[in-house]
Amino acid sequence: MALLAFNKLLLVIGFVCLIHAAYSAAQHRTYLRITEQESSFLPFDILLQAITSLFLIIYSLLQVVGDFKEIRAAVDLQGKSWETLSNIPSFYTFNHRGKALSPLYVNPSSGKSSLDSED
Amino acid sequence: MAYNYEQMSWSEVRDLFRKWREDNERRSDDIVLLWKRILEDNASKLGNERHLVLEQVIIAAFDCARLDISEKCIRELSQEFPGSLRVQKYKAMKYEAMGRYDEANDVLDDIISKDETNAAPRKRKIAIFKAKGKTCEAIKELCEYLKKFMSDQEAWHELCSLYLSENEYSKAAFCMEEVLLHNPHSHLIHQRLAEIRYTMGGLENIEIAKSYYSQALKLNSCNLRALYGLYLCCNHIINSKASVNKRKEAQKLASYVLSEIQSKSCVGNEKAKNDKYIGSLENAFGNLDLKSN
Numbered sequence: 259m260a261l262l263a264f265n266k267l268l269l270v271i272g273f274v275c276l277i278h279a280a281y282s283a284a285q286h287r288t289y290l291r292i293t294e295q296e297s298s299f300l301p302f303d304i305l306l307q308a309i310t311s312l313f314l315i316i317y318s319l320l321q322v323v324g325d326f327k328e329i330r331a332a333v334d335l336q337g338k339s340w341e342t343l344s345n346i347p348s349f350y351t352f353n354h355r356g357k358a359l360s361p362l363y364v365n366p367s368s369g370k371s372s373l374d375s376e377d
Numbered sequence: 378m379a380y381n382y383e384q385m386s387w388s389e390v391r392d393l394f395r396k397w398r399e400d401n402e403r404r405s406d407d408i409v410l411l412w413k414r415i416l417e418d419n420a421s422k423l424g425n426e427r428h429l430v431l432e433q434v435i436i437a438a439f440d441c442a443r444l445d446i447s448e449k450c451i452r453e454l455s456q457e458f459p460g461s462l463r464v465q466k467y468k469a470m471k472y473e474a475m476g477r478y479d480e481a482n483d484v485l486d487d488i489i490s491k492d493e494t495n496a497a498p499r500k501r502k503i504a505i506f507k508a509k510g511k512t513c514e515a516i517k518e519l520c521e522y523l524k525k526f527m528s529d530q531e532a533w534h535e536l537c538s539l540y541l542s543e544n545e546y547s548k549a550a551f552c553m554e555e556v557l558l559h560n561p562h563s564h565l566i567h568q569r570l571a572e573i574r575y576t577m578g579g580l581e582n583i584e585i586a587k588s589y590y591s592q593a594l595k596l597n598s599c600n601l602r603a604l605y606g607l608y609l610c611c612n613h614i615i616n617s618k619a620s621v622n623k624r625k626e627a628q629k630l631a632s633y634v635l636s637e638i639q640s641k642s643c644v645g646n647e648k649a650k651n652d653k654y655i656g657s658l659e660n661a662f663g664n665l666d667l668k669s670n
Contacts (some may be wrong), residue, residue, distance in 0.1 A: 331562040332596040338400070343565050345401045348500040349535045351508035352439045352474040359406060360442035 261321075268318035275311035279304055382411060387419035391426065398433055405440030408433060412446070428454065435467050439474040447471060462488050466497055478505050496526050503535075512539055530559040546577045567593035568603045575610060583613050587627075601641055608634045 282304050290297060328334065357363055385393075390411050397404055412434045420427055431450045438447035451471065455464045465488050472481035482505060485498040499522050506515035519536045526532065537552035553570045560566060571589035574582045590607040593600055611631035615624050 332564065335560075335563050335565070336597045336599070338563075338565060340565050340569070342400050342402055343563070344534070344538070345403055346531050346535055347401060347436070348497060348531055349504045349507065350403075350436060350440070351504050352442075352470075353476065353508045354440075356405065356440045357442040362445070363442060 265318045265321040268314060269322055272311050272314035272318055275307060276315065279308040279311060282307070382414060385411070385415060387415055387422065390415050391423060391430070394430055394433060395426070398429065403440070405437035408437035409441050409443055409446060412437075428457075432467070436470075439470060442474065444471065444474065447474070462492055462495060463497070466501060469498070469501060473501070473505060473508065478509060481505060496522075496529065499526075500532065507539070512543055515539055516543070528559075530556050533559075541573070546573055549573055550577070562596060564593040564596035564600055564603070567596065568600060568606065571603070571606055571610075575606060580614070580617050580619060583610050583617075586610050587614070599641065601638065604634055604638050604641065608638065 283300055286300060286304065358365075393411070394408065394416070396402075397408070412430075416423075416430065420430070423430055431454055435447045435450045435454075438444070438450070447467075448471070451464065451467050454467070455461070458464055465484060469481045469484035469488070472478070472484065482502065485502050485505075488495060488498040503515050503518045503522065506512075506518060516536065516539050519532060519539065523529065523532055523536065533552050533555040537549045537556065540546075540549035540552060550570060550573045553566065553573060557563075557566045557570060567589050571586040571593065574586035574589065587607060587610040590603045590610060593603040594607065597603075608631055611627040611634065614627040615631065617624075619627075
């Protein structure tokens with residue numbers, strides 16, 4: 259739980275860092291335009307900040323989102339048993355001994371005998 | 378039972394219900410019990426999942442013949458969705474659970490006439506035949522149904538088990554192959570198909586069973602039932618009139634399978650564990666002896 263919170267914090271920091279890098283790049287461009295210099299390259303520190311924050315976001319996002327699914331297709335089915343696989347809900351029938359579990363259940367033979375005793 | 382029902386919170390029960398729903402576990406008695414004890418009072422907290430849980434409880438209540446509970450849940454659903462065909466289906470199922478099949482059939486026919494593409498009521502009609510014990514008619518109806526809804530793998534699966542109950546193995550094998558087409562990665566389907574082939578008998582079928590068992594083992598190497606099945610197939614081939622090469626191959630495979638079974642089943646582990654316990658017991662008693670002296 260603490261690790262998850264930490265990773266979320268990293269994610270936020272990463273995004274802030276990336277936005278800051280973008281803002282700095284934009285500001286650098288306006289500075290170039292005002293001073294009328296000819297240079298298409300960004301300064302190294304902005305580039306570095308953008309790339310590190312990108313990797314930070316990738317890492318923390320993978321940690322936050324959850325576990326990877328197994329790539330082998332059969333693994334999901336390995337834990338299943340025939341018992342659950344052969345159970346088909348849309349073809350359930352209800353005339354089975356489950357009736358006897360009900361508290362309202364009247365045993366047919368005992369019901370008959372009570373009638374007999376009344377006679 | 379691994380669950381301590383008295384101490385479960387409603388969110389735990391919700392997760393448990395979800396798991397059972399996704400895994401198709403029947404567990405009707407547990408569902409009714411948990412619903413009555415815990416979830417019924419917290420139903421409003423379930424949000425959108427509430428309707429699914431209600432449906433689950435309705436079916437479980439039918440299974441346990443608790444018509445009072447199912448009645449209550451159906452009423453709740455029909456208040457929320459008046460005129461819904463899906464809720465109508467549960468009303469038909471209520472008649473079914475009461476054993477009044479003709480009335481159930483009337484309701485289902487009504488639903489089908491309103492919405493011809495609705496598969497669920499057609500399936501229920503087949504289930505009614507099954508409940509009456511008329512397997513042959515159920516098979517006929519199911520075949521008709523499958524002509525219209527060919528991609529319904531549940532129906533293929535059901536048709537397979539119906540054929541099996543009538544001992545029509547070759548037709549059952551065909552149905553299982555259809556199911557296999559839908560999930561080629563399921564080791565259980567491979568295993569089932571192999572079992573059907575093995576039951577049919579004859580050298581050719583046993584050979585086919587052998588390859589299906591092998592595929593099942595390839596998908597899941599822990600499938601003990603498939604290991605035993607493969608061993609039986611190999612034994613059959615060894616004792617048959619197959620070519621010498623094939624028999625030799627089967628012999629090799631059989632000895633390999635047997636060693637696999639031995640390593641998978643915990644006989645060896647148990648013995649080692651017992652030895653350890655006996656050793657420690659002997660130590661303890663040895664100490665006792667010293668003290669008594």
